[in-house]
């Protein structure tokens with residue numbers, strides 16, 4: 001029988017009202033056997049996610065400050081949900097255990113994971129599915145990377161005896177049994193792991209939008225949804241900032257070819273977006289699949305006469321980044337020039353100054369310039385390889401909007417054109433590229 005794995009994001013489980021919608025969705029289709037919840041997210045734009053409050057509790061405790069008021073707000077949020085759902089569930093023993101574990105000096109991962117843990121307990125009670133703690137079936141190795149083989153084996157065994165279960169997202173266990181979380185937004189990965197282990201027919205990812213949209217709805221007004229998209233296009237878009245799915249979500253399901261279906265909890269009749277190995281490209285209609293971007297990068301630009309003839313020059317340059325454990329996003333290059341694009345988060349605490357000094361010493365460039373406050377905008381789509389003029393359309397749209405392009409990079413895959421622009425031009429750039437490709441209704 002075909003089985004669906006359904007992950008519900010924080011916005012889908014932010015209040016009792018949202019829990020009721022989730023219950024209806026799950027119980028309306030009995031193939032929805034495994035459910036992966038996130039922690040309660042924002043109920044309105046100025047609200048705070050429970051996960052953020054849990055991080056805050058850990059931070060306050062670590063600084064020797066009183067975390068009880070923040071902890072109480074978290075407990076009240078869960079109690080409100082339980083009361084409004086009229087569940088005869090007493091979460092007090094769980095709250096007490098979490099509180100005393102924090103006071104004993106536990107890890108950030110344990111504290112952050114409790115949002116999903118508590119939501120899992122509530123949801124399992126509401127829909128009458130068994131609760132399975134993710135730490136018993138999702139495993140990380142010593143280095144903190146997901147151990148998919150062990151996870152698949154243990155999870156398959158466990159789920160074969162449990163036809164209907166709720167498995168909290170976002171965390172698993174290290175070999176020593178300690179809780180370990182994925183990076184932020186990682187419940188998406190938990191859902192993909194469960195789907196892979198049981199070879200689900202589909203991995204449903206329920207959120208607050210009707211699928212992946214051509215651009216971020218916070219930047220473009222009412223962007224069109226994408227019906228179908230390939231795993232690779234999704235990977236490019238989510239890596240470049242389309243935050244509806246965690247950028248690593250595709251890896252567990254990729255090889256097995258399990259489709260991902262992004263759906264809207266608030267409008268469950270909408271078909272959403274299907275993410276597949278191959279998707280037909282209708283380049284006549286809209287020749288691109290999506291646009292995404294991120295702010296806050298720095299470009300370190302280097303010029304050296306006859307760089308192309310100096311064997312090992314770029315290797316020497318990149319080894320400086322490696323030595324200082326700084327990863328880079330792109331390295332666009334010319335004959336006598338090369339630029340290294342780095343996320344600002346990698347350059348804090350004096351790292352930028354150290355890198356610049358080392359590059360000057362070891363690579364003796366003719367010119368070294370640092371361009372801060374850069375944003376990257378990626379226009380993605382398989383159709384690009386088949387239709388000329390895509391780059392020209394992007395560049396003329398940006399030119400007409402007076403956006404200064406500082407860097408251009410087209411990966412070897414030909415499904416992605418990335419431009420580097422000033423942070424302040426970020427929104428405008430996405431809006432004009434969208435307008436250039438998507439015909440108005």
Ligand SMILES: Nc1ncnc2c1ncn2[C@@H]1O[C@H](COP(=O)(O)OP(=O)(O)O)[C@@H](O)[C@H]1O
Nearest residue numbers: 009010011041207208212213215216242243244
């Ligand atoms: N290209 C895009 N398509 C759809 N949503 C996007 C896109 N870019 C950014 N988003 C944002 O992602 C949000 C959903 O992701 P997230 O807040 O993590 O949801 P959840 O809580 O369900 O996991 C949407 O509300 C939307 O604002």
Ligand SMILES: N[C@@H](CC(=O)OP(=O)(O)O)C(=O)O
Nearest residue numbers: 009010038051184185186187
């Ligand atoms: N609650 C975690 C994990 C997660 O995936 O959440 P969401 O599904 O709401 O993005 C976070 O905020 O990072």
